[in-house]
Amino acid sequence: MLKGRHFKTLQDYSTEEITHLLDLSIELKKRMKAKEKYRPMEGYSMAMIFQKRSTRTRVSTETGISYLGGHALFLGKDDIQLGKNETLKDTALVLSRFNDLILARVFDHSDIEELAEHSSSPVINALSDKFHPLQILADFMAIKEHFGRLGGLTIAWVGDGNNVLHSIMAAAPKMGMNLRIATPTGYEPMQDVTDRCKEDAEKHGTQLVLTTDPKEAVRGANVIVTDTWVSMGQDDEKERRLRDFAGYQVTMGLAEEASDDWIFMHCLPRKQNEVDDEVFYSDRSIVFDEAENRMYTVMAVALALLGLDNS
Numbered sequence: 001m002l003k004g005r006h007f008k009t010l011q012d013y014s015t016e017e018i019t020h021l022l023d024l025s026i027e028l029k030k031r032m033k034a035k036e037k038y039r040p041m042e043g044y045s046m047a048m049i050f051q052k053r054s055t056r057t058r059v060s061t062e063t064g065i066s067y068l069g070g071h072a073l074f075l076g077k078d079d080i081q082l083g084k085n086e087t088l089k090d091t092a093l094v095l096s097r098f099n100d101l102i103l104a105r106v107f108d109h110s111d112i113e114e115l116a117e118h119s120s121s122p123v124i125n126a127l128s129d130k131f132h133p134l135q136i137l138a139d140f141m142a143i144k145e146h147f148g149r150l151g152g153l154t155i156a157w158v159g160d161g162n163n164v165l166h167s168i169m170a171a172a173p174k175m176g177m178n179l180r181i182a183t184p185t186g187y188e189p190m191q192d193v194t195d196r197c198k199e200d201a202e203k204h205g206t207q208l209v210l211t212t213d214p215k216e217a218v219r220g221a222n223v224i225v226t227d228t229w230v231s232m233g234q235d236d237e238k239e240r241r242l243r244d245f246a247g248y249q250v251t252m253g254l255a256e257e258a259s260d261d262w263i264f265m266h267c268l269p270r271k272q273n274e275v276d277d278e279v280f281y282s283d284r285s286i287v288f289d290e291a292e293n294r295m296y297t298v299m300a301v302a303l304a305l306l307g308l309d310n311s
């Protein structure tokens with residue numbers, strides 16, 4: 001049902017489509033754990049453009065696609081002509097002649113839009129400054145594995161109004177989840193993302209709270225999520241950001257406000273600023289399950305966009 005579609009943001013995906021990708025990811029996890037030989041991507045190739053660093057996204061994709069029998073080609077920022085001698089448009093036109101899928105990690109989200117416009121193969125957003133949809137599929141899979149459901153749960157975000165938060169906002173209401181968001185003044189999520197999230201929350205009857213008070217956000221939450229205060233490309237703002245986020249560190253003290261069954265999540269890489277070791281390495285933390293699930297979810301997305309999900 002998703003054959004030929006791009007995967008730019010979860011805003012473009014319905015409740016049923018996200019559920020399908022999560023179910024497929026869970027099935028793939030079972031197959032991989034059983035060491036089943038499953039090679040639907042034999043004869044298929046994916047180009048992976050990385051304009052920024054990556055551990056999880058790069059390794060989970062390269063490994064996952066090889067388990068499926070396909071080929072994933074890593075193209076770092078100094079490996080191809082892009083950005084120096086060639087435009088994004090021409091890169092998209094050429095790479096999609098060779099490859100069945102293009103996955104890209106970029107700075108500006110408009111680069112994902114441009115790639116998608118000119119590529120004859122589906123484009124997968126592997127992180128832009130606005131969205132990180134693959135991460136949120138893995139996160140929702142980990143939440144579903146932990147609680148057995150998504151609907152009715154409350155997510156609290158404590159931190160920056162960044163790409164990871166935007167992707168949670170794009171998907172949570174559709175999955176029946178409430179959102180309580182605390183960001184410092186000046187670090188709120190983008191207005192257009194908030195507007196869409198509000199519409200979705202009304203449509204699906206879920207709660208959306210925006211505050212500057214971490215305690216208020218965490219109150220009654222089942223899931224506490226944060227991310228780095230200094231995203232890739234923001235290094236020159238580091239000093240100011242560390243100052244502006246004072247009081248936003250996730251600690252056991254802050255979590256006292258949460259529901260008794262609270263868990264902690266973080267997409268990684270993590271710094272101690274936003275969460276202390278006591279929470280990060282505690283039994284409440286499912287951060288390494290999230291990381292593991294990055295592989296099954298990107299495998300599911302690749303199969304679905306290629307129309308290989310029923311094989």
Ligand code: CP
Nearest residue numbers: 054055056057267268
């Ligand atoms: N969470 C995530 O995308 O990690 P990487 O930057 O290591 O890919």
Ligand code: NVA
Nearest residue numbers: 162227231232268269
């Ligand atoms: N917000 C972070 C996520 C890293 C996976 C960044 O964009 O750097």
